[in-house]
Amino acid sequence: MKSRKGRKGEESRKRLLKAAAHEFSIRGFHETKVSAIVKRAELTQPSFYLYFQSKEAIFEELINDFHSRLRKLTESLLLETGLHANDVTNKVLSAVEAVFQFLAEDKDLTRIGFFLNPEAKQLKQDVAMVLKDNLEAEQRLGYFRSELEMATVAECLIGMIEHLTDSYLLTGIKDPASLAAQVVNLLIYGMLPKGSDAR
Amino acid sequence: MKSRKGRKGEESRKRLLKAAAHEFSIRGFHETKVSAIVKRAELTQPSFYLYFQSKEAIFEELINDFHSRLRKLTESLLLETGLHANDVTNKVLSAVEAVFQFLAEDKDLTRIGFFLNPEAKQLKQDVAMVLKDNLEAEQRLGYFRSELEMATVAECLIGMIEHLTDSYLLTGIKDPASLAAQVVNLLIYGMLPKGSDAR
Amino acid sequence: MKSRKGRKGEESRKRLLKAAAHEFSIRGFHETKVSAIVKRAELTQPSFYLYFQSKEAIFEELINDFHSRLRKLTESLLLETGLHANDVTNKVLSAVEAVFQFLAEDKDLTRIGFFLNPEAKQLKQDVAMVLKDNLEAEQRLGYFRSELEMATVAECLIGMIEHLTDSYLLTGIKDPASLAAQVVNLLIYGMLPKGSDAR
Amino acid sequence: MKSRKGRKGEESRKRLLKAAAHEFSIRGFHETKVSAIVKRAELTQPSFYLYFQSKEAIFEELINDFHSRLRKLTESLLLETGLHANDVTNKVLSAVEAVFQFLAEDKDLTRIGFFLNPEAKQLKQDVAMVLKDNLEAEQRLGYFRSELEMATVAECLIGMIEHLTDSYLLTGIKDPASLAAQVVNLLIYGMLPKGSDAR
DNA sequence: AATGAATGAGAATTCATTCAT
DNA sequence: GATGAATGAATTCTCATTCAT
Numbered sequence: 001m002k003s004r005k006g007r008k009g010e011e012s013r014k015r016l017l018k019a020a021a022h023e024f025s026i027r028g029f030h031e032t033k034v035s036a037i038v039k040r041a042e043l044t045q046p047s048f049y050l051y052f053q054s055k056e057a058i059f060e061e062l063i064n065d066f067h068s069r070l071r072k073l074t075e076s077l078l079l080e081t082g083l084h085a086n087d088v089t090n091k092v093l094s095a096v097e098a099v100f101q102f103l104a105e106d107k108d109l110t111r112i113g114f115f116l117n118p119e120a121k122q123l124k125q126d127v128a129m130v131l132k133d134n135l136e137a138e139q140r141l142g143y144f145r146s147e148l149e150m151a152t153v154a155e156c157l158i159g160m161i162e163h164l165t166d167s168y169l170l171t172g173i174k175d176p177a178s179l180a181a182q183v184v185n186l187l188i189y190g191m192l193p194k195g196s197d198a199r
Numbered sequence: 200m201k202s203r204k205g206r207k208g209e210e211s212r213k214r215l216l217k218a219a220a221h222e223f224s225i226r227g228f229h230e231t232k233v234s235a236i237v238k239r240a241e242l243t244q245p246s247f248y249l250y251f252q253s254k255e256a257i258f259e260e261l262i263n264d265f266h267s268r269l270r271k272l273t274e275s276l277l278l279e280t281g282l283h284a285n286d287v288t289n290k291v292l293s294a295v296e297a298v299f300q301f302l303a304e305d306k307d308l309t310r311i312g313f314f315l316n317p318e319a320k321q322l323k324q325d326v327a328m329v330l331k332d333n334l335e336a337e338q339r340l341g342y343f344r345s346e347l348e349m350a351t352v353a354e355c356l357i358g359m360i361e362h363l364t365d366s367y368l369l370t371g372i373k374d375p376a377s378l379a380a381q382v383v384n385l386l387i388y389g390m391l392p393k394g395s396d397a398r
Numbered sequence: 399m400k401s402r403k404g405r406k407g408e409e410s411r412k413r414l415l416k417a418a419a420h421e422f423s424i425r426g427f428h429e430t431k432v433s434a435i436v437k438r439a440e441l442t443q444p445s446f447y448l449y450f451q452s453k454e455a456i457f458e459e460l461i462n463d464f465h466s467r468l469r470k471l472t473e474s475l476l477l478e479t480g481l482h483a484n485d486v487t488n489k490v491l492s493a494v495e496a497v498f499q500f501l502a503e504d505k506d507l508t509r510i511g512f513f514l515n516p517e518a519k520q521l522k523q524d525v526a527m528v529l530k531d532n533l534e535a536e537q538r539l540g541y542f543r544s545e546l547e548m549a550t551v552a553e554c555l556i557g558m559i560e561h562l563t564d565s566y567l568l569t570g571i572k573d574p575a576s577l578a579a580q581v582v583n584l585l586i587y588g589m590l591p592k593g594s595d596a597r
Numbered sequence: 598m599k600s601r602k603g604r605k606g607e608e609s610r611k612r613l614l615k616a617a618a619h620e621f622s623i624r625g626f627h628e629t630k631v632s633a634i635v636k637r638a639e640l641t642q643p644s645f646y647l648y649f650q651s652k653e654a655i656f657e658e659l660i661n662d663f664h665s666r667l668r669k670l671t672e673s674l675l676l677e678t679g680l681h682a683n684d685v686t687n688k689v690l691s692a693v694e695a696v697f698q699f700l701a702e703d704k705d706l707t708r709i710g711f712f713l714n715p716e717a718k719q720l721k722q723d724v725a726m727v728l729k730d731n732l733e734a735e736q737r738l739g740y741f742r743s744e745l746e747m748a749t750v751a752e753c754l755i756g757m758i759e760h761l762t763d764s765y766l767l768t769g770i771k772d773p774a775s776l777a778a779q780v781v782n783l784l785i786y787g788m789l790p791k792g793s794d795a796r
Numbered sequence: 797a798a799t800g801a802a803t804g805a806g807a808a809t810t811c812a813t814t815c816a817t
Numbered sequence: 818g819a820t821g822a823a824t825g826a827a828t829t830c831t832c833a834t835t836c837a838t
Contacts, residue, residue: 006800030229034829044803049830125366144390152363152373152381153390159362160355167324167354174351182351190389191343191352208818233812243820245814254812404821428627432808442824447809523764542788550761550771550779551788557760558753565722565752572749580749588787589741589750606797631833641799643835652833 013051015041020058025108028116029059059117066106066113067123073102074127078134088143093184096161100176103165111170114162124162128154157187212250214240219257224307227315228258258316265305265312266322272301273326277333287342292383295360299375302364310369313361323361327353356386411449413439418456423506426514427457457515464504464511465521471500472525476532486541491582494559498574501563509568512560522560526552555585610648612638617655622705625713626656656714663703663710664720670699671724675731685740690781693758697773700762708767711759721759725751754784 019040023032034055038048052058077095103110114120131154138144160183168174218239222231233254237247251257276294302309313319330353337343359382367373417438421430432453436446450456475493501508512518529552536542558581566572616637620629631652635645649655674692700707711717728751735741757780765771 009801012801028229033827045829046803046831047801050801055829121365124362128366142392145388145392148385148390149381152367152378153385155363155366156359156382156385159358159360161358163323163358163361164351164354166320167327168351179351182348183355186347186352186355186386186389188389188391189344190385190387190391191347192387192389193341193344205818211818232810244812245821246819248813249818407822410822426627431806443808444810444824445822448822453808519763522760526764540790543786543790546783546788547779550765550776551783553761553764554757554780554783557756557758559756561721561756561759562749562752564718565725566749577749580746581753584745584750584753584787585783586787586789587742588783588785588789589745590785590787591739591742603797609797630831642833643800644798646834647797 009051012041012043012047016043016048016051016058017062021062021106021108021112024059024062024116025111029055059112062109063113063117063119066109067119070102070113070123071126073098074130078130088138089184089188092188093180096157096184097176097180099161100165100169100179103161104169104176107170110165115166124158128158131157157183160187208250211240211242211246215242215247215250215257216261220261220305220307220311223258223261223315224310228254258311261308262312262316262318265308266318269301269312269322270325272297273329277329287337288383288387291387292379295356295383296375296379298360299364299368299378302360303368303375306369309364314365323357327357330356352386356382359386407449410439410441410445414441414446414449414456415460419460419504419506419510422457422460422514423509427453457510460507461511461515461517464507465517468500468511468521469524471496472528476528486536487582487586490586491578494555494582495574495578497559498563498567498577501559502567502574505568508563513564522556526556529555555581558585606648609638609640609644613640613645613648613655614659618659618703618705618709621656621659621713622708626652656709659706660710660714660716663706664716667699667710667720668723670695671727675727685735686781686785689785690777693754693781694773694777696758697762697766697776700758701766701773704767707762712763721755725755728754754780757784 016037020032020037023036023040027036032055034045034048037058038045041048048058052061077098103114113123128151132151135144135150135153139146139148139150144150164174164179164183168179169176215236219231219236222235222239226235231254233244233247236257237244247257251260276297302313312322327350331350334343334349334352338345338347338349343349363373363378363382367378368375414435418430418435421434421438425434430453432443432446435456436443439446446456450459475496501512511521526549530549533542533548533551537544537546537548542548562572562577562581566577567574613634617629617634620633620637624633629652631642631645634655635642645655649658674695700711710720725748729748732741732747732750736743736745736747741747761771761776761780765776766773
């Protein structure tokens, strides 16, 4: 199924993936008909089945592609963000920005992998876990307030990214850098003005 | 269609709504079959159409119910949260808690109205707008840092609520009060420890 | 799937079975389209699936019906044919006739259950086994020549019945009684004339 | 189509025939896919159509091959078995053995030509007819009992051969010689012990 | 002589919905 | 107020076959 030889086949396969990503992203899985995918890819239905076992299969391939890349990103971020960061804020900032950057790269794919599929929850959970571990380590080093429950903080961060991605990033209203800046600023310093009450 | 006649009819109608909410919430719109709804409601397919025009119609009715109640909640919160609040933090806290409370009430409905339907985006946008206006007002009163872009803050708050609802509230891992406390604490004071650097 | 309530449904189900039997019998499994079955039964395709899970399912139901009835017949014949038969020839004759009778009853079903399905081989094997046991018992009592290998004889008998059914019975050229008489006559006495050589 | 050019082409053609015979014989006509044939023949689908017009065509070629050879065999048997045979039993025996021999030669082909195709019925009919004529001639010469209806006897013989081929020959359980011996012994002398009743 | 790529035609099956009672 | 029975309209998928090289 996967390994076609020639250049042309590989092209068609890619066209199908691209077309499918687009259709899925605007219409969702069920409302997307194979007929629509092949039409957009300028092929016929049987050709679709030359490259993919089923509609589910192409969907999953898109998902898996997205997920594995996101996972890889997460891991790379952890490495460079790692412990003993003496400028925590900047580290966090650049990490968050990298994530937004990634999510902005292929919007169709982001919509599918991040919002449209049930397993995304699992993925987010994984990411949350990794994030939590990291945050807790930094917390132990005194970089963050000790009362904060880092598991929840991690989930909050993910929620923010998720939602901002949906409303600002995928719509093109804001760019990764500005979003990251705002998120981190808010998260790090909170909403209160400088001199306000000592808690 | 909306034949509000006998007691029994009213009962059947409610059973269908409840059954539909459950099915939709675990399976999503497309994967939910009318046959499954009526089975759960212990009725037959034609009876379904005695009370609802179509599968879409019952879904919309559930959505609308949820949405109008959420909108009502939002409005009521704005009133009591209103301006001239001298203890902003507590106001925000009780508002956020009320929202979590509401979302925890009927979990099936929340899943449907909040996560499963495309129009939820519009709803969230509406809420975000209202929230933003409110936050900006408070910001002008000096309660919040002036550099913050309140539109984004509003979206962040919504993202946090959304995601925590999904991972902690609907799963029963955490309760509204505790979630609200954490969210607000984080949002208001940020992550840095008390005495840390002036920004 | 199976248990419909009303009379009408039961009727439709039977019509489908009858139609399917006919189509399968003349066209074989693959060449028979569900569309042809329902047309003959004066129904529509979805109705077919109201009563049967799939094309395979209705085919199997026909097969199973045929097989269980044939098995029942075999068993009943064994009982009455049993041991200590002092007029072996007549016993065999009436048994063979009963079999032809059965095979002539519903010709469509016979064609399907006897010739068109792969599992028929197993069925025939079963029958052969039973037959063999019986024949051997009679052989030990001295009713049959001791040099004969009864397993093979059983297979021969089945082959004869099978083929005569195909060419004479299902085509209506000969009737059960006459076929049985000829088969048994041949099998019991062989082809040689009365006084011919001692072997 | 029948381009009998190079050596290599001829080879491929043969490989396809062999592969097809195998596939057809275990899977039947409809369940056999052209893709499976070419895979087994280590060729590609377009190559298949270089040598055969269609799936039907290759099937027919196999059938025709089998049929014409079987027909030839029958004819040769008739010649040597011919009239004025003074040892009828032995003549019949060697004829039957020759048939089993033939059927055992290429088992795939036998399965296809003898059991899998609808036209086999016609072929068997033809053989039956020839057989009948021969038997009747011998009957007139007094070699066989006059009460026997030779048309039926012929069919019986074919049925026996058919079934024994299926259950013993193609499965490798018994060999042609032994099968022929048993069939003829049974057919000629019948089942009754030597001295039993005069009919 | 052979193949990578593509397709026309069709088949089974599903599901929301309605008819008749 | 309810239901047994039926269906229109799609949709996915398969397979033999062919085009272009």
